[in-house]
Amino acid sequence: MTTDIRQKDKVVAIVDGMALIKQINFSPNAVVLAPMSHDQQYRPIIMKRDFQVFGKVIEIIKGSFGSEELIYETIYS
Numbered sequence: 001m002t003t004d005i006r007q008k009d010k011v012v013a014i015v016d017g018m019a020l021i022k023q024i025n026f027s028p029n030a031v032v033l034a035p036m037s038h039d040q041q042y043r044p045i046i047m048k049r050d051f052q053v054f055g056k057v058i059e060i061i062k063g064s065f066g067s068e069e070l071i072y073e074t075i076y077s
Contacts, residue, residue, distance in 0.1 A: 010036065010057035012072055015045065021057060 005011060011024050013033055022033035022045070031051075035042035055072035 005053055005056060010060075012054040012057065014052040014054050015047070019054060020045075024053070 005024060007024070007026055009024050011022060011033075013020050013022055013024070015033070020033065021036055023036060025032040025034055029048065031047040033045040033047060033051075035044065055074045057072045
């Protein structure tokens with residue numbers, strides 16, 4: 001278990017009750033949750049309010065036909 005989230009880590013973030021896999025970036029006034037997709041329809045989310053990091057993504061295993069398995073560590077606060 002780790003509580004050590006660093007710049008550019010992949011995380012499972014809970015935003016407005018939804019679980020999202022994003023890359024976390026810290027700035028002086030906000031936290032930016034960047035999309036993991038190269039699809040232009042997904043934009044960074046700028047968090048200036050509270051949100052929860054549920055876990056740190058350790059590995060994403062790509063399977064056949066585009067299916068993926070997510071491996072993560074749960075973060076306890």
